[in-house]
Amino acid sequence: MDNKPRVFGETERRILRIFATRAGAELERMRTDREVKLLNAELSTLLDINRAVGRHLHRDSLFGALAECLKTLVPTERFGIELPIDGDQLQGHILSTIPAAGAPTQPTLLPAAGTACDWVLRNRVWFIAGCRDEFCERFPVTHGERALGALFFMTAERAAYGHLRRQFLEQVANQVAIAVANMKSYEEIAALNASIAAAAARRRTVLDINNAIVTKLTRDELLAAVSDALARVITFDRLALSLYEPKENCLSILSYAGPYQRDDYTPIGRRLKLDDSPAGLAFTTRKPVLRRDLERERLTSSEERAYGHGFRSICAVPLVVRGLSIGGITVAGQIAIAVDNMRAHEEVESLKARFEAEAVYLQEEIKTEHNFEEIIGQSAPIRRLLKKLEQVAPTDATVLIHGETGTGKELLARAVHDRSRRKNRPLVKVNCGSIPSGLVESELFGHERGAFTGATQQRIGRFELANGGTIFLDEVTELPLDTQVKLLRVLQEGEFERVGSSRTMKVDVRVIAATNRNVQEVVRSGVFRSDLFYRLNVFPLEVPALRERREDIPLLVNFFLSRFGKNLGKEVRGVSQKSMESLSNYAWPGNIRELQNVIERAVVLAKGPIVQIDDSMLRADETVEDSSFIDNLENVERQHIVRALTETRWVIHGKKGAAEILGINPSTLRSRMDKLGIKKSQIA
Secondary structure, three states: OOOOOOOOOHHHHHHHHHHHHHHHHHHHHHHHHHHHHHHHHHHHHHHHHHHHHHHOOOHHHHHHHHHHHHOOOOOOOEEEEEEEEOOOEEEEEEEOOOOOOOOOOOOEEEEOOOOHHHHHHHHOOOEOOOOHHHOOEEEEEEEOOEEEEEEEEEOOOOOOOOOOOHHHHHHHHHHHHHHHHHHHHHHHHHHHHHHHHHHHHHHHHHHHHHHHHHHOOOHHHHHHHHHHHHHOOOOOOOEEEEEEEOOOOEEEEEEEEOOOOOOOOOOOOOEEOOOOOHHHHHHHHOOOEEEOOOOOOOOOHHHHHHHHOOOOOEEEEEEEEOOEEEEEEOOOOHHHHHHHHHHHHHHHHHHHHHHHHHHOOOOOOOOOOOOOOOOOOOOHHHHHHHHHHHHHOOOOOOEEEEOOOOOOHHHHHHHHHHOOOOOOOOEEEEEHHHOOHHHHHHHHHOEOOOOOOOOOOOEOOHHHHOOOOEEEEEOHHHOOHHHHHHHHHHHHHOEEEOEOOOOEEEOOOEEEEEEOOOHHHHHHOOOOOHHHHHHHOOEEEEOOOHHHOHHHHHHHHHHHHHHHHHHHOOOOOEEOHHHHHHHHHOOOOOHHHHHHHHHHHHHHHOOOOEEOOOHHHOOOOOOOOOHHHHHHHHHHHHHHHHHHHHHOOOOOOOOOOHHHHHOOOHHHHHHHHHHHOOOHHHHO
16 A cells, blocks of 8 residues: 555556465465364364363262363353253353362352343353343253253453354253263162161161160160160250259250360250250140241240350150150150160169179189280289280270380380280381471371462371371470470370361370370470370370380290291291390390391391300490499490581481481480480580
8 A cells, every 4th residue: 555646557556466465365265274273173172072071970070070171261250150050040050171179060050030040041042242232142951852951151351252053052952961860860769778778777776776675774885875876867965865864853854975075055954944955845745846947036045055065956855664754855656665774774783793792792803914016024013014004905095105216115005905905906106306397297187289389189197097096206305386286186185187178076085195205305405295195195005115124035035036047947946045144134235126136137147956145246245234334335335426416516417317327216315315324415
């Protein structure tokens, strides 16, 4: 173009015609190329959707997969599906390509009348709005002759969907319709299975209550059995059993159960007026009394008291047996028979106890031998230890095992577990000192997907694995302070949250802890919480060092000889007298673990049935009977440790720490420092 008149010659016109022809061909090629790319993208998207249909049945995973398939082809800021439901309403789901871990989609409900989705469903045609003011683009999702819902997507850009072909959109809609139909069928089957499971749980509850009628006659056992049975089908925080007192014409709280255990709320023995409590009204009318929302409906002082303690609903049911009301509880029928049996049993037990009281005597069973598998020994210290172990094992008391490295603390923990009522459940072992400080909480309590960098999937913690069983926390004093707070909560409340989750999880776990450090010193230094120490130290077990039970050394030597001789295929019958004297007189700073290693090395080197152990296999040249040698050895050890600490500027852990230089475990180094009285303040 020019702003002045111009005459083109024949040559120039010929050049322009050639250029126009080539430009038109290039433009046509570019248009065809775009169409081919668009068709390939459409085919790829349809193939991905088809794969997603067969791979995903769950609502959340299906919607996420569909969004992932469509986002490459359709420019959008929001995907969604709206499904018609009963009551002339629409249920909307936003399709997220990155669903929150474990979090289900939260559908929205809106009236169908007057909406674009309703118009699309009625007319079964697709609808495009060219700008944001016209809100969104929708087209129908059908399966067979029935409209299942509408798929929509929208963006802030004007006229963003001009490139989409009607045929492609209809094919997408058909594929999505098949996916939604499969999903709804899957959900119907899942709902049916859940209904069947719930019915089975209710029948099981009735059966358990029926069994309790026959087998549970004491009040505590009866209510505990009923509470456990009901908890599977009914959510409750407090379950109270009350019986009628004819002399006072009221109900009396006999027992209670449930997670809410405050004694100041309906304590045992509290009197309930018949006209001023839900249980009294149920007893009087012989009909259940239900308060669905105590915030709006409180008719008695008992309900006011329950509301003040945080309860928001109450259900009281009369206990009726042989046509007579005998009390009230949240469940009736068979429980009434059980309570009647319990009262008769208590009367019989009362009479029986009166006569038995005249002939009471104490008898202690004397055991000459303990059957403690591989806990070898007959010395007085080991006998005292095993007696304590027998006392605490059948209980659920928390046990704290203290002893030097190599004394067999884990073996004792196994013995406690094997003699408890939890023996058929797992014993989960955790070495707290071997876990990096940043991963301790995740290891113990688990984490959710995405809780931190590298958490690509959900992880079950050790406490969940030990639910119903026992967890053994070795080197418990190595736990970081923030993890100690969560451990204290588990011990007190039996609950915790996974890392990255706000959902509280309940566990029933017995805790056995162990350490080789002076816990009281660690508490005083501020490294270990005092309240956690008191919680763990319910029943302490002190494991004697091997030098404190020297009479057990021959037994242990013969035990290890037999084991390693069999493992190595050698016939060994014992050790020489001189070797046994050396073994018995040695100090054994590494305790049984060191003895085990020495015997194994001696069996490997043995050339005959009698094993010879020379002084070179032991750490000392002289016997521990020589006190001057002990002092000198301790001084040498102390000086060596102080030198390592000085070179590392008193850093114990890590690659450049003193423990790494000395070639020992950090907890072992701390134990030796405590024993030798090595403190930074004194050395400096």
